[in-house]
Amino acid sequence: xxxxxxxxxxxxxxxxxxxxxxxxxxxxxxxxxxxxxxxxxxxxxxxxxxxxxxxxxxxxxxxxxxxxxxxxxxxxxxxxxxxxxxxxxxxxxxxxxxxxxxxxxxxxxxxxxxxxxxxxxxxxxxxxxxxxxxxxxxxxxxxxxxxxxxxxxxxxxxxxxxxxxxxxxxxxxxxxxxxxxxxxxxxxxxxxxxxxxxxxxxxxxxxxxxxxxxxxxxxxxxxxxxxxxxxxxxxxxxxxxxxxxxxxxxxxxxxxxxxxxxxxxxxxxxxxxxxxxxxxxxxxxxxxxxxxxxxxxxxxxxxx
Amino acid sequence: xxxxxxxxxxxxxxxxxxxxxxxxxxxxxxxxxxxxxxxxxxxxxxxxxxxxxxxxxxxxxxxxxxxxxxxxxxxxxxxxxxxxxxxxxxxxxxxxxxxxxxxxxxxxxxxxxxxxxxxxxxxxxxxxxxxxxxxxxxxxxxxxxxxxxxxxxxxxxxxxxxxxxxxxxxxxxxxxxxxxxxxxxxxxxxxxxxxxxxxxxxxxxxxxxxxxxxxxxxxxxxxxxxxxxxxxxxxxxxxxxxxxxxxxxxxxxxxxxx
Numbered sequence: 163x164x165x166x167x168x169x170x171x172x173x174x175x176x177x178x179x180x181x182x183x184x185x186x187x188x189x190x191x192x193x194x195x196x197x198x199x200x201x202x203x204x205x206x207x208x209x210x211x212x213x214x215x216x217x218x219x220x221x222x223x224x225x226x227x228x229x230x231x232x233x234x235x236x237x238x239x240x241x242x243x244x245x246x247x248x249x250x251x252x253x254x255x256x257x258x259x260x261x262x263x264x265x266x267x268x269x270x271x272x273x274x275x276x277x278x279x280x281x282x283x284x285x286x287x288x289x290x291x292x293x294x295x296x297x298x299x300x301x302x303x304x305x306x307x308x309x310x311x312x313x314x315x316x317x318x319x320x321x322x323x324x325x326x327x328x329x330x331x332x333x334x335x336x337x338x339x340x341x342x343x344x345x346x347x348x349x350x351x352x353x354x355x356x357x358x359x360x361x362x363x364x365x366x367x368x369x370x371x372x373x374x375x376x377x378x379x380x381x382x383x384x385x386x387x388x389x390x391x392x393x394x395x396x397x398x399x400x401x402x403x404x405x406x407x408x409x410x411x412x413x414x415x416x417x418x419x420x421x422x423x424x425x426x427x428x429x430x431x432x433x434x435x436x437x438x439x440x441x442x443x444x445x446x447x448x449x450x451x452x453x454x455x456x457x458x459x460x461x462x463x464x465x466x
Numbered sequence: 467x468x469x470x471x472x473x474x475x476x477x478x479x480x481x482x483x484x485x486x487x488x489x490x491x492x493x494x495x496x497x498x499x500x501x502x503x504x505x506x507x508x509x510x511x512x513x514x515x516x517x518x519x520x521x522x523x524x525x526x527x528x529x530x531x532x533x534x535x536x537x538x539x540x541x542x543x544x545x546x547x548x549x550x551x552x553x554x555x556x557x558x559x560x561x562x563x564x565x566x567x568x569x570x571x572x573x574x575x576x577x578x579x580x581x582x583x584x585x586x587x588x589x590x591x592x593x594x595x596x597x598x599x600x601x602x603x604x605x606x607x608x609x610x611x612x613x614x615x616x617x618x619x620x621x622x623x624x625x626x627x628x629x630x631x632x633x634x635x636x637x638x639x640x641x642x643x644x645x646x647x648x649x650x651x652x653x654x655x656x657x658x659x660x661x662x663x664x665x666x667x668x669x670x671x672x673x674x675x676x677x678x679x680x681x682x683x684x685x686x687x688x689x690x691x692x693x694x695x696x697x698x699x700x701x702x703x704x705x706x707x708x709x710x711x712x713x714x715x716x717x718x719x720x721x722x723x724x
Contacts, residue, residue, distance in 0.1 A: 280524060357627065
């Protein structure tokens with residue numbers, strides 16, 4: 163018998179793990195570069211927009227006057243003034259919109275999931291809500307104009323704007339409520355029923371609190387979305403350079419409308435107002451998104 | 467407290483599907499009745515029919531009667547909410563309310579029924595948690611969320627929640643199927659304790675468990691796929707496991723099928 167050490171050290175089969183072949187390496191790198199590039203292409207315009215906005219809109223915002231004055235009495239070439247009037251308008255119009263759309267939308271969502279699940283009425287409603295969520299905002303404006311102003315005979319006003327925003331926000335709220343309620347496991351509802359808790363109380367005290375964080379986030383994001391709507395505003399309310407607190411009477415400014423109107427003033431001051439109002443609007447929406455994140459964390463279901 | 471159940475000619479349906487056929491059996495007060503049988507034989511469906519949880523599922527239908535000490539829970543005019551307050555239920559998967567603290571979970575049934583007396587709630591919290599053998603483990607963190615407990619603790623929390631409303635009957639739908647052996651043992655010990663005050667019906671896939679905890683055992687089977695489940699036999703647990711009268715029972719228990 164002969165012992166050959168070299169023989170013993172030779173592996174019985176090829177190693178399971180081998181170096182990457184050239185083909186794989188090339189594919190690997192190509193994929194990495196492509197995905198990286200796609201990311202850059204997507205992000206660049208976003209940053210660009212933000213950069214432009216800040217570059218041109220920051221200067222007016224640094225003035226205290228910007229936050230507590232209107233453009234009332236300013237001539238096209240006068241600099242100064244502020245967007246207080248527009249802030250008031252935007253906040254009032256969206257707040258009233260939310261006051262109408264949120265209770266209505268949440269109730270409809272509860273009905274669809276908790277009461278009408280799979281019924282014909284619920285399916286039809288869901289379908290209608292889907293259609294409504296694709297409604298162009300200018301059409302929402304036209305509809306309210308036809309209904310509120312032509313048929314009912316009211317004047318153009320901030321409230322008409324609120325109504326048209328309701329049309330745009332309602333499907334968002336319904337959808338969000340539906341989605342969040344669907345996520346709540348049936349086991350929780352059954353646990354509550356099994357304790358002898360009636361259905362309405364189960365919904366109010368078990369189902370809604372469990373999904374509250376998601377619903378509130380969705381609502382606030384919907385609110386941020388309608389805040390920037392412009393088309394219905396052009397139809398339903400006149401622009402005013404003065405402060406108007408009254409939703410039901412007279413022309414009323416808002417941030418999108420201010421941007422639109424200032425653009426028509428082709429002076430340096432006009433440009434200053436336009437970019438300032440634009441950045442203010444973006445900032446407002448950003449703040450609201452931040453608030454949504456905060457609230458969703460605050461109401462999130464905790465495990466410790 | 468602790469009442470008898472008489473189930474007569476119970477037929478259960480999901481839409482057109484006939485799930486359970488002609489079940490007649492008695493559940494004795496202050497004892498444990500185990501339902502065993504292969505998956506899909508309808509034992510959970512029967513259990514859920516006992517406190518009218520079956521009808522929560524859309525399209526479901528019930529025929530026959532379930533008498534709680536002679537009172538039909540399916541009689542016209544009987545409020546299912548009332549029935550469920552009297553006949554409590556523990557589910558397969560522990561399902562504490564995620565938004566509530568441990569304390570609020572225990573007294574959820576009472577609080578949602580409008581009980582506001584703080585002192586009474588406090589007493590019931592401790593009493594129920596002690597009853598569920600959970601008090602010592604959670605007494606220092608009653609304000610923490612119930613979702614932070616371990617699986618076995620969560621299941622005992624659910625039992626505490628079920629007994630806090632002081633039902634006459636406690637239904638348990640495979641309460642240990644998601645638990646490890648130690649938590650299972652804890653729950654089985656608990657069932658032995660609870661039996662003194664409650665009538666208990668337990669569905670289980672674990673035949674040793676049925677043999678360990680129950681006084682009488684009901685064996686359900688499916689004659690053929692697609693046919694409704696049936697009650698094959700019911701009897702004293704000792705007899706069912708040592709000397710069953712039906713061939714199918716013997717086959718199932720000895721592990722020849724199922």
